[in-house]
Amino acid sequence: MTTVYINKQPIEIEFGSTIFEAAAKAGIKIPTLCHVENQIPKGACRVCMVDVEGAKSMVASCTTPVSEGMKITTNSKNVREARKFVVELLLSEHCGECKTCTRNNDCELQSLALELGVMDITYEGEKLKSYIDDSTPSLVRDSGKCIKCRRCITVCNEIQGVGSLFAQGRGFESRVGPAFDQQLDGVTCVQCGQCAAICPVGAITEKEHIDFVWEAIEDPSKFVVVQTAPAIRAALGECFDYEPGTLVTGKMVSALRLLGFDRVFDTNFTADLTIMEEGTELLMRLKKALVDKQQVALPQFTSCSPGWIKYAEYFYPEFLDNISTCKSPQQMFGTVAKTYYAKKAGVDPKDIIVVSVMPCTAKKFEAQRPEMNDSGFQDVDYVLTTRELGRMIKQSGIDFRALKDDVMDSPMGSGSGAADIFANTGGVMEAAIRTAYEIVTGRELPLENLHLQPVIGLEGVKKASLLIEGCRPEWNFLEGVELKVGVAHGLGNARKIIEAMRGGEEFHFIEVMTCPGGCIGGGGQPRFTTNEIRLKRIQAIYQEDEGKLIRKSHANPEVQQIYEEFLEKPYSHLAHKLLHTKYNSRLN
Amino acid sequence: MATQTTVEFQDCKGNQIHENELYERLLIIVKSQRTVPGALIPVLQTAQNLFGYLPEKALRMVSKELKLPYSEVAGVVGFYSYFSTTPKGKHTVRVCLGTACYVRGGQEVLKAMTKELGISVGDTTPDRKFSLEVGRCFGACGLAPVVMVGDETFQRVSPSKVNDILNSFD
Missing domain, CATH: 3.40.30.10 (Glutaredoxin)
Known part of the structure; x- marks a missing residue:
């Protein structure tokens, strides 16, 4: 430990910490536009300048380590003017108009300019060239708005291990992007949108579907149904100034009705359906391996997260047979809405428009994958991020905070607690185990302490093993088997677990979620997400689960109903046709 | 990247040398540098000395063998004016x-x-x-x-x- 003085206040901090960390510990705010939690600081934005007694010039607090007795000033005329100067320079080349920017009122550069009292740009200089890359179905990049803070480079490379974005060129001509100014659709971008979630300005955003959705709602010939992923209810409130981790399920349903959707349904319904199909698939793979002694791809990977699917198609095509053939809950919903529900409600499926609200940008890509049309139509028509739903609610003039709670429609509007936790890292695994355990042993799991503790929380790679005992006769081959499961969130961690597998570590079932923290930390969630906020949203989701009477997927009566009336049983011929898919190597 | 015209290569004595042989040489060099931290720039310099410029195929080889994202390799090439992705004159x-x-x-x-x-x-x-x-x-x-x-x-x-x-x- 070492002692430093910030604005004369003594602060004890670990040796090797930076000034920025010391200030944060003391509750002293230093502005920054480039800092990324738990990552090596880049010192790119120069906004975090502080005065250090005896130093030649002002230093960037994020890259300067503390030394014993260091005397730091974060608030003086010099410091304030230096920061203001830096922001003025950034604004002088920033090619964007706040009034018409999607980040208006939600922009870190804009609010910092206000905070620092920038009232005038004294430097009239050359503006950045605005080059728009809207080549992918999910993301739009505008080089004119980019302030080259490099946060997106950090998440794309260090956290996700994708490496699509890097700094190109130098000087005023430098820009962030793929190699040799290619567009995102020409490189290995998985469209997770973590770059869009961390961008301080409007340089990377989701490709909006808002106008398409409004148009569909206005069209009297269309029957517009909406599904909402579990992660939305724990984050949408943040768009309306609720504390992170506030559950707004009931208000969200009310808002969706007021927006004009004909039916408000729940992706949780198909999350439960996913568990039925994916759990059955796992048990069948285990049976093939253990009883029939056949060659079968194990471990089985989960398939709910479209960024992870695309990542595997690019980087690990040799493991595509290991990925569950189950479509994601979003896609299962689209298919059953335009088959099962269309028939039940007597609506021509060609007139049904399925809108999803997802915490995710990659879901926009997934919805338009060419194979996702088993209903005979594009299964999911439009995908809104949580942020876009927030914007639509604002556009419609709804006073969200004043709304009363409402409940979703039937028969695709109810989900078990197991479906809720799909939003959290470890949640799909826990949900699968809740159901698989009961199928295999015939014994009910007690609701008390239902959580699978080792797979909960923000550790990057989590592992658990479960000894299977007391099997029903037909599952006797599993008696005494130690089921080894792994959970990874953030694609960099997915790579770690795959490398561990290659190194000989044994797993039977692995859950991968593309984004840190799982879907609650998705690329389409309200900005700005830190681990503290991730934990709050995770907690809210567990609270939603714990508040439900039905907490296991197989116990969801609407799920039982769809099997009775339509699909017959998990993995039936029809289920296979509608609910399962295949993957293609993108390696070239 | 600019389209590449047919380029003839010569060794240091001015003898014609086949492109494939240069790639074989580059591969040996890159493989030997795999575990060396900060190998990218020296490897790029070597590649440019071999080919006279940095053809796309060589850059992809460097990216793959050093396990560095292609975007990062391109970023370094674009940063230093010394590196060129178009064939140079004699x-x-x-x-x-x-x-x-x-x-x-x-x-x-x-x-x-x-x-x-x-x-x-x-x-x-x-x-x-x-x-x-x-x-x-x-x-x-x-x-x-x-x-x-x-x-x-x-x-x-x-x-x-x-x-x-x-x-x-x-």
Whole structure:
């Protein structure tokens, strides 16, 4: 430990910490536009300048380590003017108009300019060239708005291990992007949108579907149904100034009705359906391996997260047979809405428009994958991020905070607690185990302490093993088997677990979620997400689960109903046709 | 990336050498550098020495073998003016525009060079004999303005000397 003085206040901090960390510990705010939690600081934005007694010039607090007795000033005329100067320079080349920017009122550069009292740009200089890359179905990049803070480079490379974005060129001509100014659709971008979630300005955003959705709602010939992923209810409130981790399920349903959707349904319904199909698939793979002694791809990977699917198609095509053939809950919903529900409600499926609200940008890509049309139509028509739903609610003039709670429609509007936790890292695994355990042993799991503790929380790679005992006769081959499961969130961690597998570590079932923290930390969630906020949203989701009477997927009566009336049983011929898919190597 | 024309390669003795052999050599070098931290820039320099420029295929090989994202390799190539992704002429002409050369007429020399060669900075003559670049100080300010052609240095160059300099190369 070492002692430093910030604005004369003594602060004890670990040796090797930076000034920025010391200030944060003391509750002293230093502005920054480039800092990324738990990552090596880049010192790119120069906004975090502080005065250090005896130093030649002002230093960037994020890259300067503390030394014993260091005397730091974060608030003086010099410091304030230096920061203001830096922001003025950034604004002088920033090619964007706040009034018409999607980040208006939600922009870190804009609010910092206000905070620092920038009232005038004294430097009239050359503006950045605005080059728009809207080549992918999910993301739009505008080089004119980019302030080259490099946060997106950090998440794309260090956290996700994708490496699509890097700094190109130098000087005023430098820009962030793929190699040799290619567009995102020409490189290995998985469209997770973590770059869009961390961008301080409007340089990377989701490709909006808002106008398409409004148009569909206005069209009297269309029957517009909406599904909402579990992660939305724990984050949408943040768009309306609720504390992170506030559950707004009931208000969200009310808002969706007021927006004009004909039916408000729940992706949780198909999350439960996913568990039925994916759990059955796992048990069948285990049976093939253990009883029939056949060659079968194990471990089985989960398939709910479209960024992870695309990542595997690019980087690990040799493991595509290991990925569950189950479509994601979003896609299962689209298919059953335009088959099962269309028939039940007597609506021509060609007139049904399925809108999803997802915490995710990659879901926009997934919805338009060419194979996702088993209903005979594009299964999911439009995908809104949580942020876009927030914007639509604002556009419609709804006073969200004043709304009363409402409940979703039937028969695709109810989900078990197991479906809720799909939003959290470890949640799909826990949900699968809740159901698989009961199928295999015939014994009910007690609701008390239902959580699978080792797979909960923000550790990057989590592992658990479960000894299977007391099997029903037909599952006797599993008696005494130690089921080894792994959970990874953030694609960099997915790579770690795959490398561990290659190194000989044994797993039977692995859950991968593309984004840190799982879907609650998705690329389409309200900005700005830190681990503290991730934990709050995770907690809210567990609270939603714990508040439900039905907490296991197989116990969801609407799920039982769809099997009775339509699909017959998990993995039936029809289920296979509608609910399962295949993957293609993108390696070239 | 610019489309690549057919390029003939020569070894240091001026003998024709097949492209595939250069890639084999590069592969051996890159593989030997796999575990070396900070290997990217030296490897790129080696690749450029082998090919005379950095063809896309070589960059992809470097990216794959060093396990670095292609975007990062491209970022480094684009950052340093030394690296080029287009084939160079047999001789690279570099006119210094560092401070000392600039104030002593470097700009005029460059203008003459541009006119004489009929190309702009960064380009190569159609006969692939000369490429034209701008240098930012060769560390020979006492000799300003300076022009380098390949490894050879020319001092106190005036616009009228440009023709003679170029004619001394075949």
